[in-house]
Amino acid sequence: MSLFFGSMWHAWAGSFHIKMIGLSLLPLVLMVVMTLGGGYFLWEPAQAVLREWMSQMPEPWLMEYLNPWFLQALQHLFIPTLIIVLITPVLVIFALLIVSWFATHWVVQHVSFQKFSTLEKKQGASWFHSIFWSVVCTLIAVLFLFISLPLWLIPVFAFLIPAFIIGWLTYRIIFYDCLSTHASREERKLLFQQHRYPCLLIGIISSAMGVIPGLLLSSSSMLAALFLVFVPFAVWLYTWIMIFTVLWFAHYALTALHRLRSEGVACPSDTVIDI
Secondary structure, eight states, rough: HHHHHHHHOOOOOHHTTTHHHHHHHHHHHHHHHEEEEEEEHHHHHHHHHHHHHHTTSSGGGGGGGGGGHOOOOOOOHHHHHHHHHHHHHHHHHHHHHIIIIIIIHHHHHHHHHHOOTSSOOOOOOOOOHHHHHHHHHHHHHHHHHHHTGGGGGSHHHHHHOOOHHHHHHHHHHHHHHHHHSSSSSSHHHEEEEEHHHHHHHHHHHHHHHHHHHHHTTTTTTHHHHTTTHHHHHHHHHHHHHHHHHHHHHHHHHHHHHHHHHHHOOOOTTSOOOOO
């Protein structure tokens, strides 16, 4: 566990480095443009679709005893909140992909230059392999998110399920990318086997941190009404969390790789299945 907490501390300290702060702002520009553009063109149509869907649902007997004004107010509060809850995992996954494709390389280079300048780079995975890996893992995660949607009606599961699925996705993508330059294919497979559960825990913790801004957005009608104003800060917070996550995985992965080579552990052959 010393590797787990040690890499977390180095990531926390490194996330406030001027280069990391600047790097977290770069994906924000694209994300804000897309989020605000999507909100401008899709916010009202999305509310109209949900309002129509709710109007066609059979009303339970309790609705007969509630004031019509209260029902209308509840609908106006529930629909924006539901949209925000549904869009939050999309923003997290989008932030993860942007950071994975555009920022991970620079973060790993930064960590490598500071602490692992003598670590040999074996180029175990190309940029194309990294993109393919992230796309496949993302499709799997989206599938499980879609299948689990009915369980989100249970408050506890609405937080735990996305955190676990996105945590798994974070671990699979970021840990792979952090090792792609320095580790060989065999070393990467062995490290995935040896450090599966600690890295999954890092992913879950990071994804839980990423859900917090979404929960704040959906916690009150005032924040829901100011969604388009608050979203730049929330998107930047998502991106900073992803930068912190990459730093955590980078320190963990490169330290684990350094220890693996120092111990002279024999790497498995290509027949080992990476699960």
